[in-house]
Amino acid sequence: MIPDNYMEKLYAGWLGKLIGVRFGAPIEGWSYEQIEKTYGEVEDYLVDYREFAADDDSNGPMFFLRALEDYGLNATAEEMGLTWLNYAPYEHGFYWWGGYGNSTEHTAYLNLRSGIPAPRSGSVEQNGAAVAEQIGGQIFIDTWGLVNPAAPERAADYARRAASVSHGGNGVYGGMFVAACISAAFCETEIGTVLRKGLSVIPEDCEYRRVAEDLIAYHQAHPENWREAFAYVKANYGYDRYPGACHIIPNSAVMVLSMLYGQGDFSKTLCICNMCGWDTDCNVGNVGCILGTLCGLEGIENRWRKPLNDAFVCSSVMGSLNSMDVPSCVTYIASLAYRIAGETYPERWRAHLEGNAARFHFDLPGSTQGFRVAMEQEQPEESLLxxxxxxxxxxxxxxxxxxxxxxxxxxxxxxxxxxxxxxxxxxxxxxxxxxxxxxxxxxxxxxxxxxxxxxxxxxxxxxxxxxxxxxxxxxxxxxxxxxxxxxxxxxxxxxxxxxxxxxxxxxxxxxxxxxxxGVPDYSVDFNRESVENWSPSHREISQFTYLKGIWRLEDGVLSGSCADFGETYTGGREWTDYRFTASLCPILGEAHRMNFRVQGAVRSYALELSEKGLLRLCKNRNGYEILAECSFPWETGKWHSLTAELRGAEIRVLSEGKELLRYTDGDAPYLSGCIGASVAGGSHCHYRDFIVAPVTIE
Missing domain, CATH: 2.60.120.260 (Galactose-binding domain-like)
Structure with a gap:
């Protein structure tokens, strides 16, 4: 049974995750000695961020969970792998792209792109133990515990599938352990019991469990001094003993140590975990989620919550989904949790979970949902939200x-x-x-x-x-x-x-x-857009996000080209029925597309100016399939206006007011999604006049 206080505990758990990531981020990769020499005792946030940028530790949990929405509540490892391809941009943002064979996530992503499905994509057999047993198997896993409250075995089963997309061996066992701990924290009151339930779901003879049980025994014999315990960890399970950029075992040892010596206190546990160093944002994020769930909102001091203001951002390929607030995530996770458990929504939260409540409702205790206050006049601001x-x-x-x-x-x-x-x-x-x-x-x-x-x-x-x-x-x-x-x-x-x-x-x-x-009614004028420089190697067209390819502004138009495939998107993932008009001018090649109902990089429809003077209506299911086609004498170097009218599963295609195609998709149609442009096979195309409007009634 899902506990009566599930929504509040879920809220505390996800807050704890984000607090831990933010707390640990400034000293990620530091050693204990560096931290102590620089800061002494770390007991609060180290940086007063103007805005805290995206982090892989929060990207993964929220977007991988969408496999349940896109592929069903019992999504397989292979479908979870497709979810990676759908929401992560190609080699920028979202993960640490440290190179094939060095970054586990980069390795798995390229395996998936090359047609190697999960779980093989992350396995020891495919990638070797040194790559497969890095830390990522547990840092992205929290939501699988949050969506399966008081059900550690079920949480571990979901986590096994999810972690196996990119990891194997202890990399998977770590994910199962963390998810089971979070799940158990919904119904347990002692951290020791939570740890035992977490360990119970992984093999008795695996190294992950052996290390954790060794630390439990050490704590029982030496319960007072966590620094001495960390010296023991460093001597026996330190970075020098494990290969790769960020192995899971040393970091799991720090996590278990901090939870044992933190004695179930949220702040104490996070501070110990952060002081130990190594992969701090990952370790403190996982521990924060477990302790937040265990302690509840009353156990999290306001000094941790206030700087978050309930808001965080991500770096998926779907730009309108990247600005998030914690209560909306809670509602999303909970709506899935009750369906997985086969339980009815509680009356108190029914409207929220059915999607009938306001987006910003402030009903969760202490929630502010990212709102701010500002004065219009020049005067000292004295305000409180x-x-x-x-x-x-x-x-x-x-x-x-x-x-x-x-x-x-x-x-x-x-x-x-x-x-x-x-x-x-x-x-x-x-x-x-x-x-x-x-x-x-x-x-x-x-x-x-x-x-x-x-x-x-x-x-x-x-x-x-x-x-x-x-x-x-x-x-x-x-x-x-x-x-x-x-x-x-x-x-x-x-x-x-x-x-x-x-x-x-x-x-x-x-x-x-x-x-x-309501339906948008607006246009994009590329004369008004600009190139936004996020870093020397990462540039985006304002309002747009891109998957891959060269996307730039040239003389007031959007220019897109690629060696193999390139895509860019804008608009709302939740848009349903609308009319999208774009003008395309092919420059080179034979695959020039305008996309609509875009739900990610492997889920969309497109109109394609294709070879031999054809116009094709295509559906992207991890590869574009032709749904319908007709003759359309397009020419290189000339502008062509196309319109897609979307009503439910029906797609109507027009050019200059003349209907060219009408098609009803009866095979799992995409009923919502944003707009975009794409090119393939070495093509180069220019775009102008992106116009979105309500569908007219016939």
Whole structure:
């Protein structure tokens, strides 16, 4: 049975993971001696990040879990391997791309791309023990424990399949152990019991279990001094004894040590784990998830939670999915968990788990979901955001006179300059688009008379609805349809509050149930886009993310070319029925595509200007299949306008208003997805006039 407090414990577990990653990231790869000499005792975050960039430790868990959505609740190892190909860009972002035979993930990814399916792709037999037994088998595994609460054996079975995509031997056993520990932490109260349940799912004679049991015995004999225990680990299971860039055994020893000597205390455990060094973000992230789940929200001090503000970013190939918030992840994981367990959704959370609640609901204790507050005038900002009985509470001081205003908002798009660094190369498409409708409930609790207006920032332009005067103590529902826009790029959305009276006052307002819906109505003008430099080796076209290929801007158009295959995407993964129009100008080759209903790198539809003057409707299922085709006398060096109209499983293809094809996909159709462009086989193509609009009623 799923525990009654599952949602809260799940929330604490995923928060613990993200806290651990953020805590350990600045000293990743350091030794204990380096850490002690530089910082002394590490007891809090070491860096005050402007924005914490993406990390492989959070990329993997959230995106690999999508195998259950894309391929079913009992997804196989092979299907989990396809999930790798679907969401990870080719040799940039997401993982450490350290070279074939050096980086385990890089090795497995190229195996998968070459047609070697999982679990062979990660096996000892394929790659050798030194590659297969690196740390990645456990660092990406947390969500398999979170999605199987109080079911360690089942969690371990999912983890075995997931870890085997890239690892073998102890690399897989580590994933099974961590997932089982997280699962057990939902129903146990003692860390010792959690560890025993975690070890029970892996073979008795494997090295991973032998090392862990050795440390348990050492702790029983020497329970006081964790530093002496670490000296024992370093002497017997140190990096010098294991091959590869980051072997799982030394790091697993540090994890077990920290949980034993941390005695079930969240902060103490994370600090010990971080002080030991080695692969700190990975180790502290795994331990943070186990301890967060075990201790619950009440066991995590606010000093750990506040800098996160419930937000984190990723670097998948799907840009609109890369800006995340923790409560939304909790809802996503829980919706799968109840289905796996065959249990009905609890009434308290039914609307959330069925997808009928607002995106930003603030119903989880202490949640803020990445919202911020900012003043409109030049003055010292004195503000506070917090959760107040299931709503977002903003306290803003020093509204000096009538006309002073402040914004409570959420970022819906990011740029490189927003971040402290470019670790793991995050990349983004907006989450919100012109033509969609925003809604929110607001209430003025105290302070001066206020007006409130929903607004969005389209690049540098602020667009807003007509303001409404708030009656103190009463909830007011605000709605705003963002106007259709050329060159749309919505960067933030929220509520603009303006003081209508008072002097030097303090405003207290509440927000709840902020949501957005509807079909986009906008265009992309490549004259307005730019090349964004995330690092010397990683560049993206603004609003777009790319899988592979050369994508650049030339004289106001998008240029794409490749040696084998190249793809780039923008828009929302959740878009369903829409009309997408693009203009293509083939330069070289015979495979020039506009993509739609893109769900990732191996799941999409495309219209292709193909050889012999053909127009083909294709479906990408880890390779493009022809669904239908017709004659279309396209020419190199000339522009051709194509439109795809999408209604459920039906795809209607037009050019200049004339219908060319109509096809209904009856074989597991893709019913949602974003837009993009792709080329193949050495082709080179130019693109302009990307236009997305609602489908007209026939």
């Amino acid at each position: 917090s959760n107040w009985d299931g709503a977002l509470k903003a306290v803003v001081k020093r509204l000096l006179r009538p006309g002073y205003a402040f914004r409570v908002f959420r970022k819906t798009h990011y740029h490189p300059e927003d971040f402290h660094d470019s670790r793991y190369d995050p990349c983004f498409s907006p989450q919100l688009y012109p033509g969609q409708t925003l809604s929110v409930r607001v209430k003025a609790e105290s302070g001066p008379l206020l007006s409130a207006a929903l607004y969005v920032r389209n690049r540098q332009e602020l667009l807003k609805a007509e303001p409404e005067v708030l009656n103190a103590g009463d909830w007011t529902l605000l709605r705003y349809r963002i106007p259709a826009l050329p060159c749309g790029c919505i960067e933030e959305a929220g509520v603009l509050f303006t003081a209508l009276d008072g002097w030097n006052g303090t405003a207290v307002v509440l927000l709840d149930d902020m949501d957005y819906s």
